Amino acid sequence: MTRAWNFSAGPAALPEDVLRQAQEELLDWHGTGCSVMEMSHRGKEFMSILAQAEADLRELMGIPEQYKVLFLQGGATQQFAQIPMNLLAGRSADYIVTGAWSKKAFKEAQRVAVNTNVRCAASTEESGFTRLPTAEEIKLDPFAAYLHVCTNETIHGVEIPAERIADAGVPLVADMSSHILSRPVPVEKFGLIYAGAQKNIGPSGVTLVIIHQDLLGMAPLTLPTVMDYAVQAENGSMLNTPPTFGIYIAGLVFQWLKRQGGLTGMEALNAAKAEMLYACIDNSGGFYTNPVDVDCRSRMNVPFTLADARLDAAFLEEAKAAGLLGLKGHKSVGGMRASLYNAVSPEAVRVLVEFMNDFAKSNG
Ligand code: PMP
Numbered sequence: 001m002t003r004a005w006n007f008s009a010g011p012a013a014l015p016e017d018v019l020r021q022a023q024e025e026l027l028d029w030h031g032t033g034c035s036v037m038e039m040s041h042r043g044k045e046f047m048s049i050l051a052q053a054e055a056d057l058r059e060l061m062g063i064p065e066q067y068k069v070l071f072l073q074g075g076a077t078q079q080f081a082q083i084p085m086n087l088l089a090g091r092s093a094d095y096i097v098t099g100a101w102s103k104k105a106f107k108e109a110q111r112v113a114v115n116t117n118v119r120c121a122a123s124t125e126e127s128g129f130t131r132l133p134t135a136e137e138i139k140l141d142p143f144a145a146y147l148h149v150c151t152n153e154t155i156h157g158v159e160i161p162a163e164r165i166a167d168a169g170v171p172l173v174a175d176m177s178s179h180i181l182s183r184p185v186p187v188e189k190f191g192l193i194y195a196g197a198q199k200n201i202g203p204s205g206v207t208l209v210i211i212h213q214d215l216l217g218m219a220p221l222t223l224p225t226v227m228d229y230a231v232q233a234e235n236g237s238m239l240n241t242p243p244t245f246g247i248y249i250a251g252l253v254f255q256w257l258k259r260q261g262g263l264t265g266m267e268a269l270n271a272a273k274a275e276m277l278y279a280c281i282d283n284s285g286g287f288y289t290n291p292v293d294v295d296c297r298s299r300m301n302v303p304f305t306l307a308d309a310r311l312d313a314a315f316l317e318e319a320k321a322a323g324l325l326g327l328k329g330h331k332s333v334g335g336m337r338a339s340l341y342n343a344v345s346p347e348a349v350r351v352l353v354e355f356m357n358d359f360a361k362s363n364g
Contacts, residue, residue, distance in 0.1 A: 002323070003016065004324070004325045005323050005325065005348040005352065006325050006326055006344070006348075007324065007325065007326040007327050007337075007338040007339050007340070007344065007348075007352065008325060008326030008339060009154055009155075009326065009330070009339045010154070010178065010196070010198045010199040010204075010339070010341075011198040011203065012198065012199050012200075012341050012343070012344075013341060013343040014202070014203075014249070014253065015253065015342070017256055018249065018253055018256050021252055022249060030045070032045055036049065036245055036248040037244065037245045039244070041238065041241050041242055041244050042238070046244055049244075049247065049248050049251055050071070050236075050237070050238075050242070050251075053247055053248075053251030053254060054071075056254035056255060057069060057250075059258070060257055060258065060262055060263055061181070061184075061185060061187055061263065062184070063210060066212055066213050066214075067210050067212055067213065068210070068213060069208070069209075069210055069237075070210075070211065070232050070233060071206055071207075071208060071237040071243070071247050071250075072206075072207045072208075072209055072237065073205060073206070073207060073243055074207055075196045075204070076175055076177045076194060076195065077104075078207065079175070079207060080104060080108035080109065081108050081109075081111075082229075083109070083146075083148070083173055083194070084109040084112050084113055084118065085219065085220075085223055085227060086215075086219045086227070086228065086229050087145050087146050087173070087192075087215060087218055088113055088116055088145050089145060089219075089220075090115070090116055091143065091144065091145040092116055092118060092119055092141055092143070092145065093109060093113075093119070093144050093145045093146050093147070093148065094119050094120075094121035094140055094141050094144040094147045094148070094168075094170070095109065095118065095119065095148045095149075096121050096122045096123075096138065096147070097123035097124070097125060098124050098129060098132060098149070098150060098158050099129045099156035100129070100154075100155040100156060100330075100332060101150045101154060101175060101177070102153065103125070105148055105175060106118065106120060106148070109148070119141060121138055121139055121140055121147065122138040122139065124158075128291065129153065129156040129158060130156070130158070130291045130293060131292070131293040131296060132160060132293070135166075140168055140169070140170075142169055143170075145170070145171070146171040146172070146173045146191060146192070147168040147170050147172050148173045148175070149172065149174050149175070151165075151174050151175065151176050152176065152177075152179035153178075153301075154178040154199075154330075154339075155301070155337075156292070156303065156333065157290065157301045157302055157337070158297075159179060159298035159300070162183065162184070162185060162186065164296075165186065165189055171191025171192065172190045172191055172192075173192045173193075173194075174193050174194070175194060175195070176193050176194070176195045177195040178195075178199045178200070178298075178300050178301060178339075179199075179200065179299070179300045180199075180200050181263060181266065181342060182200055182263075182266055182267065182300055182341070182342060183263055183266065183267035183270065183299075184264060184267060187210065190210075190212075191212050191214075192209065192210065192212065193208075193209070193210040193211075194207065194209045195207070197246060197250055199339070199341050200300075200341050200342050200343075202249040203245070204246075205243040206250055209232075211229055211233070213233075216230040217230040226239060226240065266342050269342075270299045270300070270342070271299060273340045273344065273349045274297070274298075274300075276346075276349050277338060277349055277352065277353060278290065278297060280356050280357060281304050281356075284356070284357075284360050284364075285360075285364070287306065287307055287360040287364050288304045288305070288306060288307075288356065288360065289304060289305050289307065290303060290304045291303075291305075299340065300340055301337060302337065302338045302339075302340065303330075303333055303337045304329075304336050304337070305335035305336065306336070309334070309335070312334075312335070312336070315327075315359060316328055318359060319355060319359075322351075323351075324351065326339065
């Protein structure tokens with residue numbers, strides 16, 4: 001069996017140790033005689049898996065007690081709607097638009113907002129989503145119910161560095177889908193953090209929501225219970241059947257992360273991986289280009305183009321033959337993209353860089 005070097009944007013590579021452990025435990029989890037997929041979500045076995053996953057996540061991210069951790073379904077896309085449905089409470093909200101995902105979140109909030117206004121507080125669309133807005137460009141409403149940001153734009157490769165997260169005076173809501181767990185995060189600066197699982201957490205189907213208790217209980221009474229954060233929190237993510245197998249794999253990923261030295265350890269590895277790839281692009285004499293401002297280049301998602309787009313097909317074909325998968329860029333921006341999530345090893349990035357250097361030499 002050979003495993004490819006997987007640079008997919010999501011669903012994405014999972015740690016091989018985790019897959020092996022899941023394989024070993026697949027038919028008979030801890031002597032129960034059944035798979036995690038086959039056991040009651042309310043039995044003590046699954047309850048212990050869920051409790052351990054939450055405890056490990058709290059430890060990894062340093063989540064304060066005043067925050068609830070919810071394991072939901074519906075993906076980050078459902079959160080685009082669920083957040084305004086829960087938090088607007090008749091008020092306005094501000095959105096900073098720095099790429100395709102925060103734009104989608106903004107549009108969805110406009111769609112579900114009833115009799116209220118959802119504002120774009122800043123957008124970098126005119127510069128092709130290749131930079132962050134300056135402080136002067138951001139026009140905040142001090143009465144907004146919340147301010148929404150996407151801290152890592154998966155398609156455009158723009159990441160907000162932790163030190164740029166400032167106090168907005170209103171609850172900060174962040175889509176961290178594509179870089180959660182890749183580095184330490186000051187959770188206490190956020191009102192709500194959310195992420196689809198399928199990049200750095202586990203399989204698709206689990207959506208993580210970390211919400212400050214002060215933001216619970218603001219939903220209108222007409223909101224379906226399954227969409228109400230307060231109801232989900234009261235029921236410990238068990239209002240209905242949660243995505244049990246996905247939560248189990250996420251729990252294994254959290255334990256794996258602890259063995260790698262937690263998020264500080266991951267950050268050092270991720271910074272080194274990203275540096276290797278950006279150096280390859282920047283030193284290619286224009287053969288490869290990444291358009292993003294250096295101070296906000298994503299460590300997780302690295303989009304790049306070839307100077308001669310006629311070589312794209314050959315690049316992808318030869319990459320595939322060399323065991324390098326998932327490098328095709330998102331259709332909206334074209335070119336290539338390498339996603340360097342936690343489970344992508346420094347070795348994988350070395351192999352990619354070597355391939356890119358060789359390809360540039362043979363075709364430049
Ligand atoms: N936000 C970001 C930053 C994403 O990268 C994605 C998916 N690629 C989404 C939201 C949508 O997530 P989902 O498919 O889980 O709804």
